[in-house]
Amino acid sequence: MALFLLTANLLAALTTAALLDGLSPFWEIATWFAAIVAIALTVAFRRLATHHRGDSYASVRDVRNTGWDGLALALAWSAVPVLFCTHAPSGTTAGLGITLAVLMTAAAFAMAPLVLATLVFLGYLGAAMVIQLAMAGTVAAAVGIFAFTAMLMIICVSRARTLVLIRAGEIALGERNETVSLLLREFEETDADWLWETDTARRIVRASARFAYACRLDPAGIEGMPFLQVLAGPTWETGNFAAGLRTLAEKLKARESFRDLRLPVQIDGEDRWWELAASPRFGDLGEFVGFLGVASDVTEQRASADRINRMARFDTLTGLPNRLMVNETLVKTIAEADRSGGRYAFMMLDLDRFKAVNDTLGHPIGDRLLGRVSERLDQLMGEAYLCGRLGGDEFAVVVRDASDTVAIERLAQRIIESLSLPYEIDAHTLFIGASIGLAIGPRDGRTAEMLVRSADLALYRAKDAGRGVFRTYEPELHVQAEERRVLELALRTAVENGEMHLEYQPVVDAEAGQLRGFEALLRWKSPEFGTIPPSKFIPLAEDARLIAPIGDWVLRTACAEAAKWPSDIRIAVNVSANQLQNPGFLTTIASALSNAGLSPERLELEVTESVFLHEGLGVTRVLDRLLGLGVHLSLDDFGTGYSSLGYLSRTRFSSIKIDRSFIHDAAKGVREAVAIVRAVIALAESLDMATTAEGVETAAEHKMVQEFGCTMAQGYYFGRPMSVTDARALVNRRWKASAAA
Known part of the structure; x- marks a missing residue:
């Protein structure tokens, strides 16, 4: 606005000079006019020469200099009312007043950003006009000029404040624009x-x-x-x-x-x-x-994100879909089938004998075996199938189209046959198998949870059938599962409620028929379900991890009862693999013997060959420590399991029990059974072990085992499992008979 202010000053000066022409000496008017022009030019050029400061602040000195500019202009223009208006006629005075008012208005507009200079100019010039008018006796005009000057000063301050706010907004907007520009430049560079x-x-x-x-x-x-x-x-x-x-x-x-x-x-x-x-x-x-x-x-x-998603949905060991993806695929398959009215299926696979590989050869070999299994499974899958690993040695197959049930069953059989072929890993030839549970929807389940549960129940049925087979879900499996659940709840409190008791079956000398001991047999009579056979509740107790507390109770009860018998009568107690894996099992044995006052050699623990599948968990060391206590060990059901002679070389068993199936078949003249019984007896004699024939039920069978040379015999022929009262009576009769002899 510097040039606008200069123009306003020059026009006002020319107008004033024209009005004063002939009223004042020429030299006075010329001198004043020259002063006005010089001051206006100086102020204008100073404004134009000032460097633009951008967003920085002006110094106090700069603001003070603008005040001097305003004062200089005010002194020059105040000469008009003070010097020239004194002798001028009223018409000329009015014209001069209007010119000064226009000039003051232009200055208030042009110099508003320089508020100090504007206020000095308006205040000084306005005061000079008010004083001159008051001295001339025109009080009303003086008051009007005073009000006009005050109004201009107020407007000037208000406009200056507005301009400051506008400029502050421009600065803030500029800063934001610069920030956005910097960000965009950074994005472009990256x-x-x-x-x-x-x-x-x-x-x-x-x-x-x-x-x-x-x-x-x-x-x-x-x-x-x-x-x-x-x-x-x-x-x-x-x-x-x-x-x-x-x-x-x-x-x-x-x-x-x-x-x-x-x-x-x-x-x-x-x-x-x-x-x-x-x-x-x-x-x-x-x-x-x-x-x-x-x-x-x-x-x-x-x-x-795709890599993370793959890690979240695929098994890192085998590369197959994991449990999450299998479940998502199954949910999606069920939803699509519900819309189209189609059928779907779900297979649950469990590897047979895989745990034995892990325990004997280590987890690295087991992991590589799982990789080979996944390769074979992947080769059998078509577009309508998705195979995944659920965890451990469990796999699953989602069948999107189950309209052909026969084809699905053929696939299950091919999976079993393929996984049962030998594996060559690090010079080891490994044999495992697979059991499969199959559920077909919507018949066996309309939701993913129901279908998985049905397949799981069918898998349990396949395992119970001897493994290496597939079974399809049937409604009675759910009934059986519910029965297992209810039985498990009852089993958890059976010992505390006094529902468990022991029965004792005599073990006799095979040659003389004299009583040598008893085998303690666990029985459960539930008030709600009646008598439940051991074949039903013992596996349930092992699955529910209840076998340890129940086995402890059996040991303590049997030892306490045997302590009341003559010192030459032994007590035999069956022990499961789960008990042997319990770190506190040795303490339990020692505590039971000590509390009952029973000598260790009178206790015989019967184990099956299955316990040696857990050798990696230190089962052999536990058996050796039991022998160190003086407890006798008996290998039960020999010949029906894995029948590895290595077991006999690693553990000093006191006796071998021949399974009743061989005794019955041998009594019928089955050549293979006869050969097996003779071989087992000969093996036991060479290792200085006793033999016990189980299941002897007739005089002919008794005579046969005598001829074969069995050390002891056990079966219905000598006595059925009996109550503790009957067992005591039998012991007393035997003791009296011995005393009489």
């Missing part, structure tokens, strides 16, 4: 984000260099191209668009804002992923003028 803009026809306008570079197109050539065509690339001609591009087209057509919209694009033959966000733009009259948005290349982020 090839991350870029801006894009379209017109009403969805054509690209004002394409940025960064956007053109991202599209690998020339900035001039991309201008005016349809935005969707640029993103579609080669698929623009075929119309085979990605789902994300169709969503984008719908958003643009509906003129809706959107964000985080990801879609695949092809840049120079390379597949990339972009993320878009945009909002519609509107003109001053509210008309739609296009879209303004930002785009990001998120290819690396998506690849990282």
Whole structure:
């Protein structure tokens, strides 16, 4: 505004000089006019020569100098009312007053940003006019000029304040714009984000260099191209668009804002992923003028997310889908089948004898074996199947189309046959197998949870059938499972409620038939379910991890009862593999013997060959420590399990029990059974072990085992399992008979 102020001063000076012409000496008017011009030019050129300070603050000295400029102009113009208006006629005085008022108004407008200079100019000149008018006796005019001057000063301060606020807003906006520019420049340097803009026809306008570079197109050539065509690339001609591009087209057509919209694009033959966000733009009259948005290349982020997703849904050891993905696929399969009215199926696989590989050869070999198993499973899968690993040695197969039940059963059989073939790993030939439970929906379950439960129940049935087979779910399996659940609840409190008791079956000398001991047999009579056979509740107790507390009770009860018998009568107690794995088992044995006052050699623990499958858990060491206590060990059901002679060489058993099935078959003259019984007896004699024939029920069988040379015999022929009262009576009769002899 410096030139505007200069012009106002020159015009006002010329007008004043013209009004004073002929009223004052020429030299006075010329001198005053020259002073006005000199001061106005000096002030104007000083303003124009001042360096623009941008957003910095002015110093106090700079502000004070502007005040001197205002004072200089005020002194020069105050000469008009003080010197020239004294002898001027009233008409001339009025004209001079109007000229000064216009000048003051122009100064208030032009010099408002320099508020100190403006206030000094207005205040001094206004005071001079008020004093002159008051001395001339025109009080009303003096009051009017005073009010006019005060009003101009107030307007000046108000306008100055407004200008400061406007400038502060401009500074803040400039700072934000600069920040945005810096951010965009940073994004462009990292090839991350870029801006894009379209017109009403969805054509690209004002394409940025960064956007053109991202599209690998020339900035001039991309201008005016349809935005969707640029993103579609080669698929623009075929119309085979990605789902994300169709969503984008719908958003643009509906003129809706959107964000985080990801879609695949092809840049120079390379597949990339972009993320878009945009909002519609509107003109001053509210008309739609296009879209303004930002785009990001998120290819690396998506690849990282895909890797994380794969880690979350695929098993790291085998590469097969894990439990999460299997469940998601099953849920999706059920939903699709419900819409189409189709059938689906679920197989649950469990490897047989895999734990033995882990325990004997170690987990590294077991992990490699799982890898080989997964390879064989993957080779058997078609497009309608998904095979995954649930964890450990459990696998599952989701069948999307189960319309052909026979084909599914053939697949289950092929899986069993394939997994049962030998594996060659690190010079080891490994043999395992598989058991499979099959459930077909919606008959066996309309939800993923129900179908998995049905397949799991069918798998249990396959294991009970001897493993290496598949079984299909049947409704009674659920009834059996519910029965197991109820029995398990009752079993947990059976000992505390006094529902358990022991029965004792005599063990006699095979040659003389004299009583040598008893085998303690556990029985359970539930008030709710009646008498439950051991074949039913013992496996349940092992599965529910209740065998340890129940076995402890059996040991303590049997030892306490045997302590009341003559010192040559032994007590035999069956021990499971789970008990031997218990770190406190040795303490339990020692405590039971000590509390009962029973000598260790009178206690015989019967174990089956299955306990040696847990050798990696230190079972052999536990057996050796039991022998160190003086307890006798008996190998039960020899010949029905794995029958490895290595077991006999690693543990000093006192006796071997021959299973009743061999005794019965041998009594019938079955050649193989006879050979087995003779071989076992000969083996035991060579190892200085006793033999016990189980299941002797007739005199012929007794005579046979005598001829074969068995040491002891046990069976209904000598006595059924009896109550503790009957066992005591039998012991007393035997003792009396011995005393009489």
